Amino acid sequence: MAEYDYDLFVIGAGSGGVRASRIAASHGARVAVAEEFRVGGTCVIRGCVPKKLLVYGSHFAEELQDAAHYGWSVEGMSFDWARLRDTVLRDVDRLNGLYEQTLSNNKVERFLERAEITGPNAVRLASGREISAKYILVAVGAWPVLPEFEGVEHCITSNEVFHLPELPRRVVIQGAGYIALEFAGIFNALGSQVTVVNRSDQILRGYDESLRDRLLQITMARGIEYKFQCPIRKVEKQEDGSLMVTAGNRDPFPADAVLVATGRRPKTDGLGLESAGVQLGEKGEIPVDEYSRTSCPSIYAVGDVTDRVQLTPVAIREGHAFADTVFGGKPRTVDYSCIPSAVFSQxxxxxxxxxxxxxxxxxxxxxxxxxxxxxxxxxxxxxxxxxxxxxxxxxxxxxxxxxxxxxxxxxxxxxxxxxxxxxxxxxxxxxxxxxxxxxxxxxxxxxx
Incomplete structure (x- = not known):
């Protein structure tokens, strides 16, 4: 009998976890993966894919206005948020099914429940089942960070924004990174009044300054308002369901939705990593070596849960390299130099x-x-x-x-x-x- 139930047990079925599972299985490994929500991860379920679809949808506001200059007469234009939202969510369902099919086709066993590490070679499912594995891969990704201020429970993050019951007339977005500015562009194009509030006086830190300045100029001309050095201090819910936002030293101003996009934190809380001696960084991230190995020799980690680059294509490469190294007899690492990136702002x-x-x-x-x-x-x-x-x-x-x-x-x-x-x-x-x-x-x- 085999010493372990599986050669590899993967916690998290996002881009990195699915790729690692598929490649490890192709090398002959017995693989299982646990996912407590849906297969596909942040990018597919609540991140870059549905967000890009919203960007496409919002572009039509501009395209339809410009059509007259190209000889087209478009009459009776109207926009239905619920139709766009539901179309996007249906595509998420489609992609979730495709990811599940990928795992099934590669004979990867799926457990659609939470898994916690109980030792260097052991995990416990939410159902109580104990499972052993020669290697464990942590690929649980990251989660939006909510700052502490009064009324934060009235705010939403990028997780909930895809499920809004109606298009908010007034949107306040805290943060000025790529997530914040992408949603600012979406809501602005769809006709919402958008206000971006930020703790610092910069947008898109890390990108070239000339591009950042140009984007700021264009988006301000499009009607997006910026309040710099002005973090939210309080959000109060009004009797009519609207919100009153107090930011910095400014007077309170109204909103119908407050989106907090101030960063993401590795989702390692309650994962049981300490039971296997896996060390964590200051922000909960898992430090790994060049082969994605943690401080515990039998436990690896890839993707946004680590202290490296939080990008979907990077997680996919890390998962592939891990599987080739551990199960394919082809040790290799990921080159993090010269990684391209984009902001789907407008x-x-x-x-x-x-x-x-x-x-x-x-x-x-x-x-x-x-x-x-x-x-x-x-x-x-x-x-x-x-x-x-x-x-x-x-x-x-x-x-x-x-x-x-x-x-x-x-x-x-x-x-x-x-x-x-x-x-x-x-x-x-x-x-x-x-x-x-x-x-x-x-x-x-x-x-x-």
Whole structure:
């Protein structure tokens, strides 16, 4: 008889956990996975996928307005929040089913209940069943952080925003990271009055400063109000169901929904990690080595629960590398350099490599090339918004250190440019590439 019930027991069926389960099973491992909510994880169930669908839906407000400039007459326009919301949730159901099918097709046993670690090779399910495994992988992700202030129970997070019964007329969003600004753009486009309040005086910390400034200018022109150095101190529910928000030293102002988007914390509370001697960081994260191993040799962790990069594609790569290393006889690690990222704000921005500030600190002698242009689409639609593309280049080697874009379809364009930056291509090689005309992407090879 086998010494353990399973070769691998995975806690959490998100992007990283599902990939690790599937690949480990393909290597011949006996695999089980426990998930207390739904298969798919944050990205599929309550994160980037449904949020991107809301972004698409909100774009039609602008497209329909612009249609007249292209010769289209659109009459009787109206918007139904419930229809968009329910369409998005149906697609989440579809994706949940596909993820379950992936596990089933790979003969991964599923336990749709909570699991807690009881030792280096043991877990206990919520039903009380005890299970042993040679290896345990923790892939439970992260959870929204709610700051402490009076009335916080009246606020929502990115978990609940997809289930709002109706479109709020007035939305207050605390935070200025990518989640906050993506939802600010969605609600603004759908017609809500949006106010962003933030503890600091910056948005999108970590992104290139020029892009951040451009996004701030454009979104303010679109009607989004910002209150900086102004964290929420109190939220009071009124008799009519609306909310009164007190932020910073400002006078209270009304809202119909308050969305808190001030960050996410690894979801390790109550997981029983201490029973196996797994050390945690200050924010509850699980420190791991380059092969995703924790301080307990039989327990690994991937994805947002660790102290690395909180991005879905990164979690997928970590899960795959873990399975290849432990069960495939092919030890390998994940390269965290030059990871591209995007913010699906309106307009969206995207970047890869070093920002201008980071490059100056690291290399000193750099060259910066920019293209500040009005996209053809905006010209035809009589919109004054301008795009901004930036190349950050090492002056000594001519290597492109970073590419940063803001404008329509910026994330779609950046993906190809990220390959060039990752490959270490030079500005001269960009210049040698023939442009695709007319396109916005051609600006990447025309900067002189």
């Amino acid at each position: 307009p969206p921005l995207a970047g890869v490599g070093l920002t201008e500030g980071q490059a100056r600190n690291a290399y000193g002698n750099i060259k910066v090339y920019t293209s500040d242009f009005r996209p053809m689409k905006n010209v035809f639609a009589d919109r004054m918004e301008r795009g901004l593309y930036k190349l950050v280049v090492d002056a000594n080697s001519d290597r492109v250190l970073g590419v940063h874009l803001i404008g329509p379809d910026a994330p779609e364009i950046l993906q190809a440019a990220a390959i060039a930056v990752k490959a270490g291509l030079t500005k001269a090689q960009f210049d040698d590439t023939v442009a695709i005309h007319p396109s916005m992407a051609e600006e990447l090879v025309l900067m002189r």
